[in-house]
Amino acid sequence: xxxxxxxxxxxxxxxxxxxxxxxxxxxxxxxxxxxxxxxxxxxxxxxxxxxxxxxxxxxxxxxxxxxxxxxxxxxxxxxxxxxxxxxxxxxxxxxxxxxxxxxxxxxxxxx
Amino acid sequence: xxxxxxxxxxxxxxxxxxxxxxxxxxxxxxxxxxxxxxxxxxxxxxxxxxxxxxxxxxxxxxxxxxxxxxxxxxxxxxxxxxxxxxxxxxxxxxxxxxxxxxxxxxxxxxxxxxxx
Numbered sequence: 081x082x083x084x085x086x087x088x089x090x091x092x093x094x095x096x097x098x099x100x101x102x103x104x105x106x107x108x109x110x111x112x113x114x115x116x117x118x119x120x121x122x123x124x125x126x127x128x129x130x131x132x133x134x135x136x137x138x139x140x141x142x143x144x145x146x147x148x149x150x151x152x153x154x155x156x157x158x159x160x161x162x163x164x165x166x167x168x169x170x171x172x173x174x175x176x177x178x179x180x181x182x183x184x185x186x187x188x189x190x191x
Numbered sequence: 192x193x194x195x196x197x198x199x200x201x202x203x204x205x206x207x208x209x210x211x212x213x214x215x216x217x218x219x220x221x222x223x224x225x226x227x228x229x230x231x232x233x234x235x236x237x238x239x240x241x242x243x244x245x246x247x248x249x250x251x252x253x254x255x256x257x258x259x260x261x262x263x264x265x266x267x268x269x270x271x272x273x274x275x276x277x278x279x280x281x282x283x284x285x286x287x288x289x290x291x292x293x294x295x296x297x298x299x300x301x302x303x304x305x306x307x
Contacts, residue, residue, distance in 0.1 A: 082234070114295065116298075121303065178225065180237060
């Protein structure tokens with residue numbers, strides 16, 4: 081049973097434009113959310129996180145938005161760069177417990 | 192920054208043999224480590240949570256007798272795939288959490304297991 085879902089397996093965006101990656105979750109106990117970036121044959125690397133007490137967290141070109149009532153979060157990358165091309169996973173956890181990952185969205189930024 | 196080393200990065204074995212994968216936190220003590228499995232075009236599936244000095248907690252549907260996890264020290268957790276079969280071929284990734292309550296995982300680079 082997938083508790084964290086990313087319904088778009090892939091996304092293509094022109095360089096310089098905004099990339100929006102979406103994630104939905106079902107478990108209302110989740111209180112911490114993270115985005116990871118993954119290149120082929122490598123482990124994921126942490127990108128940005130957000131606690132359930134916030135609805136927005138920004139770090140440079142990356143902003144994560146959390147809508148708790150909709151159980152939805154999104155990652156905005158602006159401006160998108162070719163080096164951002166990777167698979168992006170969202171993950172969720174409840175304090176002290178496991179981390180559950182979505183299925184990933186493969187982002188391609190076209191130069 | 193926090194670094195997690197995973198070894199081997201690639202392993203090929205014959206069906207019926209056992210394979211051990213190591214996960215080490217290099218510059219911090221990891222009280223909790225997690226083991227994930229990634230199928231092609233699929234999510235990272237949490238297999239088990241490994242706590243130092245105690246038995247691992249397995250997710251539903253994961254055979255604990257097949258996937259043996261040992262977390263003998265604060266810097267090392269091992270996953271042993273016993274009596275491997277071709278369907279066990281996958282990309283296995285470990286991650287570590289620095290201290291209890293820490294909410295960011297640091298991942299190893301993953302291990303590609305191919306069972307012939």
